[in-house]
Amino acid sequence: MANKEINDSGKSNLILSFYKAIKSFSTTLPILFGVVLLIGLLKIYIPPALISSVFRGEIFQDTFIGSGIGSISAGNPITSYIIGGELLKEGVSLFAVTAFITAWVTVGIIQMPAEASILGKRFALTRNILCFIFSILVAIFTVLTLQVLI
């Protein structure tokens, strides 16, 4: 009898976990739809020449710009993968795209007020500055390693 109760609560926990997963995921759906629609527009309306005028193919400069754009953007990382993947298809270097997706998740300028108020101003500030620098380093190391291995 007691065993059955435990089984039942386990089952309802499982259902609850998946219910929560669907719920939290569905809240990101409007953003996801919006971003995909926006990328569709950009793909057709923005000439590739414009993108290549921002990302000129110089490793350090491109990586820096990638990190910068990633830092000021926030939201579900999936969005950054989709944008990054499409940028890659447009010919932007993997250095810049990697820096972009790394900075997107690690540097949180938008969350910084919350982080500072709960974990301390100094901590939040040093952490975000270091994250910015590391997004550039991680991008460079990752791509160089990838080039050596493949």
Place this chain on the structure above:
Amino acid sequence: MMDTLEKNTKKSNKNLYYSFTFLMLVILLYIVLFFLNSNKTLESLFASWNIFVSIVPVLILVVFLIGVLNYFLKPKKVSQYLGKESGIKGWLLSALFGIISHGPIYVWYPLLKNLKQHGMRTGLVAVFLYNRAIKIPLLPVMIFYFGVFFVIILCIYMIIASIVQGKIIEIIEAR
């Protein structure tokens, strides 16, 4: 407890509001552009549809993985392991917990503050926050776009970077 729960629902409602506003603005942009250049706008819609169709299977996998993590990991369990330990075990554990932690970041700030008050090292907090960048449920999407090799190498460098960064933060804070 009730208080934070209420705050979280409020916050997620607010987020949902912004999300819908964003979507509406994009749709509005489509409508305006349709009148300016209907051909190009339909082409854009078609391009979006193609992107969307290609990522749907991956998104379903993502929801499944989030559910599995929800089931096995609770914030309370994390605090059990990250108490006062430091040492190598503490660094690796906070990296691991950062990777498997889920949900919005503001759910974790109060827990981290609590752990810090109980003696968790600042460096470990930084390691935890950095490794949240690696999200297991989202890896399929990343692999879909960038390939397995890229994802593995990137994750390894991110874990290394998180630990180096944690050490640097501790040095700066000790000054």
